[in-house]
Amino acid sequence: MYGSVPLIVRLLASSVSVANRAGKIVRDVMSKGELGIVEKGKDDYQTEADRSAQRCIVASLAAQYPNLKIIGEEDSLEDEGEVVSDWLVNEIDKEILKLQCPPNLQEVKEEDIVVWVDPLDGTSEYTQGALMLKRDPWERWKMYLTHPFISMKWYLSLLQNNYGFLEHVTVLIGIAVNETPVAGVIHQPYYKNIVEGDKKIGRTIWGLHGVGVGGFTPAPPPESIVITTTRSHSNPVVEEALKVMNASKVLRVGGAGYKVSILL
Template sequence: MSKGELGIVEKGKNDLQTEADRSAQQCIVSSLSLQFPSIKIIGEEDQSSNSCPTPPEWLVTESDPNVLGLQCPKDLENVKEEEVIVWVDPLDGTSEYTQGLLDHVTVLIGVAVGEKAVGGVIHQPYYEYQNFAKPELSPGRTIWGISGIGTGGFDPKVAEEGKRIITTTRSHSNALVQAALDAIQPDDVLRVGGAGHKVMLLMEGKAHAYVFASAGCKKWDTCAPEAILSAAGGHLTDMLGRPYQYHASVQHLNASGVLATARKEDHAWYASRVPDSVREKLSS
């Protein structure tokens, strides 16, 4: 961004990749592989075409002592390294990044054991970037969550009661998405980019639910947000209320859309409002 040349490559329709995507994934994968050589890492960007060695200054070798000092949940104490799958979206909201909508941009690192998302990181590299002379000078903000422990890096809030505020896709809407939104009858709809950004709106008390009744996002989009949202008391499933799986051989596409709620107890109501016509389309 500071060079003014993002190195944009078109991977497909409405699917962009920039030098930031490639570099961030190289940094993340190399750093995790160095410390945990037996884990399985699945990233959004194709690593096979990137044969360049990772610059030493990119490698992260330190860990947060405050997190390491926490008591590990009993059900995770005996997990073997080779049982861990890490889903990496090095830059969630690439389209918004290329358009300068930097508050939509996140870095997502989700940790799964077996089929379940158990931990995650959402990094916002441009958090409150408007307060800085240059966006790249923003120190950013890192959010984390672990099943059985809770969250850190932010103060979760609950959205205003008596209203129904929904967040959904900014650039990938269609008739199915709109039909689901209409059935919920929201008071307001926040159309923003990036799954990580949408889930952050739920946890910051700016929206009650995230509704996306369409295939499109992938496991690396939802693993980290799901883990952190769950640790904060929320819930994320497909639009039919079924849990997504995150084992190494699962298909990457979230074919049945995404339904997430800030409070787990509200989730069943939103799932019940999904029209049969939308259910049939997403089930086929």
């Protein structure tokens, strides 16, 4: 149906639709309250939202583009059973299909492409947000006692921050052609905005080399230096570098995708 549209544009359009669905899965897992946290390694955790969102993304893109190489953040998911039909996305973003493909990308084949997937960037912030959604103080305290990420200091700070850091959570899809990154998608499941007078949750930002970006209104760059950096994994080297940069503002946030989004 869209065969006349260059592959890279179709893939980006599919990725936008798939990221939207993955974002809903992330919110659905949160609303159920059973995160299914497992430890992958030292200070490296995974939730049911990570696993489910990745299965949605990988299965959906593989069904549409069977010769793609897709690399997911969460490994060893192949043996976890069949993907539910509701997670298989066939839609394709029609606005993206209208993009004019750059000449150097018009003849790209599936075999030339690698898709990189981080189904839930900001797992720490996601689980902290889950803790704060526990309305019952006793339930919240019990979750804190078994929580792998939160110290008492963080717990007390979260109590003053409503829903924690859910806005830091993103779904990331990157597209590379012949080992060169050319396109990508950042979906923010908890971004709150108003569209045509209605409150909406979720936003998807995209970019294609040689075309530009979309899904948001770019802001003019500030006159002074603004730096985003890690909220939870700093060290003396990072702090010294920040001091040398002498920025007017340092934003300490979680998740690589969120760091990029707040600078756009």
